[in-house]
Amino acid sequence: MAGFTWLRRPRVDTVLPVDRAHGHAKKNLIVLHQTISPDVKGIGDVSGVGHYLDTVGYGIHIITDVEGKSGAVPVAYEDAIFYHASSGSLDVNTRGIGIEQVSYKTGDPKYWWKRAKQLHKTARWCAYLCKTYGIPAVYDPSCKAGIVGHADVTKAGNVIGGHTDCTYPNYPTKWVAAAAKTYMKVGWA
Numbered sequence: 001m002a003g004f005t006w007l008r009r010p011r012v013d014t015v016l017p018v019d020r021a022h023g024h025a026k027k028n029l030i031v032l033h034q035t036i037s038p039d040v041k042g043i044g045d046v047s048g049v050g051h052y053l054d055t056v057g058y059g060i061h062i063i064t065d066v067e068g069k070s071g072a073v074p075v076a077y078e079d080a081i082f083y084h085a086s087s088g089s090l091d092v093n094t095r096g097i098g099i100e101q102v103s104y105k106t107g108d109p110k111y112w113w114k115r116a117k118q119l120h121k122t123a124r125w126c127a128y129l130c131k132t133y134g135i136p137a138v139y140d141p142s143c144k145a146g147i148v149g150h151a152d153v154t155k156a157g158n159v160i161g162g163h164t165d166c167t168y169p170n171y172p173t174k175w176v177a178a179a180a181k182t183y184m185k186v187g188w189a
């Protein structure tokens with residue numbers, strides 16, 4: 001008996017705006033994004049991105065940064081519909097929970113291994129959301145059900161001029177899904 005473990009909600013350092021929500025819907029997908037914006041010490045990089053998206057009419061459920069801090073909407077809005085990924089007929093904004101990661105896009109796979117705290121925090125959010133909403137903790141580039149990068153949505157949905165953030169394997173989507181699965185089993189302190 002390894003002891004009692006549970007999956008609490010990851011720590012929220014700043015609450016994200018919800019006024020751009022378009023109702024609520026059942027979720028079966030987590031879409032990972034990169035903001036393409038600078039790291040700033042403290043929570044300013046997270047709250048700044050949340051405020052910016054709100055200002056331009058978009059929204060996002062979760063944001064993580066290089067220090068392992070996170071912003072999130074209130075629990076009641078975790079299943080809200082926010083516009084964060086064009087997806088054609090895939091209807092990803094309805095089915096998907098979005099996680100923005102403050103970061104730059106780079107072709108260097110080593111970039112992400114210098115941001116371990118952020119990857120772990122993103123994986124913890126995935127674990128919590130997968131368990132709470134019954135989303136499979138697997139990388140599914142077809143975007144049917146599981147964890148994907150925005151680039152996978154663009155490709156699977158044939159979105160012309162769509163975004164290519166979190167392109168696998170420059171972004172370690174498979175690692176995040178595997179870590180989420182482990183966190184679902186063991187929880188965290």
Ligand SMILES: [Zn+2]
Binds near residue numbers: 032034084150165
């Ligand atoms: Zn994106």
